Amino acid sequence: MSELQDENKLVALRREKLGKLRQTGVAFPNDFRRDALAAELRARYGDETAEALEETAVSVKLAGRLMGKRIMGKASFAHIQDMSGRIQIFLQRDGLAEGVYEEFKSWDIGDVIGVEGTVFRTKTGELSVKASNIRLLTKSLRPLPEKFHGLTDAETRYRQRYLDLLMNEESRRVFQLRSAIVRYIRDFLSERGFIEAETPMMQVIPGGARAKPFVTHHNALGLDLYLRIAPELYLKRLVVGGFEKVFEINRSFRNEGLSTRHNPEFTMIEFYQAYADYRDLMDLTETLMRGIAQNLLGGTVVTHQGKDYDLGRPFRRMTVLESIIHYNPDIRAEDLAERESAAAIAAGLGIPVAAGDGLGKIQTEIFEKTVEDRLDEPTFITAYPAEVSPLARRNDENPFITDRFEFFVGGRELANGFSELNDPEDQAERFRKQVEDKAAGDEEAMHYDADYIRALEYGLPPTAGEGIGIDRLVMFFTDSPSIRDVILFPHMRPES
């Protein structure tokens, strides 16, 4: 059976129409130029009366996709949608050149058309364009989803995002807001003197995070390479090189499962500032979060999954240990201070404790299990154990912990920052510990990065750095329950 016969009849019919277009001229013309967008017309003429519009009779050229068609004999209404939104067009047989109206009647919903006409207001008050000329610019062969219910099937929305964007205003809003958030962050840092950098995504030694990497292969070099799990170590090399304020917004890759919070490739911003510490970055983070809300959402209150979060109030700050005790009134500080008693608490919570796990690791796991998802209000958690923070600077008073924070809101970690470890000998020691862990079977443990140590030996100025998960940040600000709703093309298993 040929592909054509096999095809849906709706498609076959449209393909026939395309065949006729090919015979009569250029089937896919690209000589139409528009001079207006739907939303611009609404903004400029939305408040003008029908009489005023009729008097000025403003001429416009619009282009967009035909999204609705109402034919009433010798007159028709239709809606076209462009990147700014929709607007109605009105056509009368006698207002168009000979035969054009009949052509229009044969066009299909989904076709891309160009319209010339004048702005007016209909009897029912809708701002519209009365067409004086109309052209088919791109024939659409496949029928769009239904006009009223639209496209709701999650799988189709993710696999065929173009349909989702075409049909769902909410989806357009999410990705427009995502773009605005990224731009805001870029401007925010640029205004503060940060330089934007692009560091390798293919790395010989994957570093900067605890995660399993993807492996790829370079044929000419005969070399396995890893897709980066974080840009961190390269950005700090740039600080060594004198880029004292530097940032990067781009993809990292982690070879782990998929969920509503994890996509194998995800976008992070990391930024580093010399002569600053983790407290400076907490302040900066607070300013940034508040700024996004105020500038892009119009106020400091963010609604996420049915709850309101006021980013206008100062964010709560507490240490890992304080938070454990706060959320677990039955756990005593003394019991968290010794490995043995802490391990007993962990065991009681069903957390598996390995022989090699130190007190810091155990504390962190108790924190993750009993506190993280309850950190609803915007909160900085500080004082993470050095054991779980192999790149962070130790606290001056208490070397067991680091000068580090994570930022949580809505029960999710959005950011991780710390004063950077710039002692090359301590860093080398911690890499060696990671290598031991890796040898003992910890697949997420870090590699020893000798070049990074060499860079530190030249001297990394005292620096603070931070990473923010852009996808999760966008989830929060766009009220999206799944990371797939904020990634244009989320990872899916191949079809069939």
Added chain:
RNA sequence: GGGCCGUUAGCUCAGUCGGUAGAGCAUUGCACUUUUAAUGCAGUGGUCAUUGGUUCGAAUCCAAUACGGCCCA
């Protein structure tokens, strides 16, 4: 990786106790010069995810597989 749920027309969805497959929208034809989920009349459209099993008979019951969703790890 585990548990639960889903997959029926292009889209959104019904489908009772196992008895030859339904609606709305879209689409086709006709009518209609201010409609907006246009309207009226008449049509077309199906590998019921896939494979196997049970049965006289399977969209429906059973099993496996694929893909997806939610929850858990």
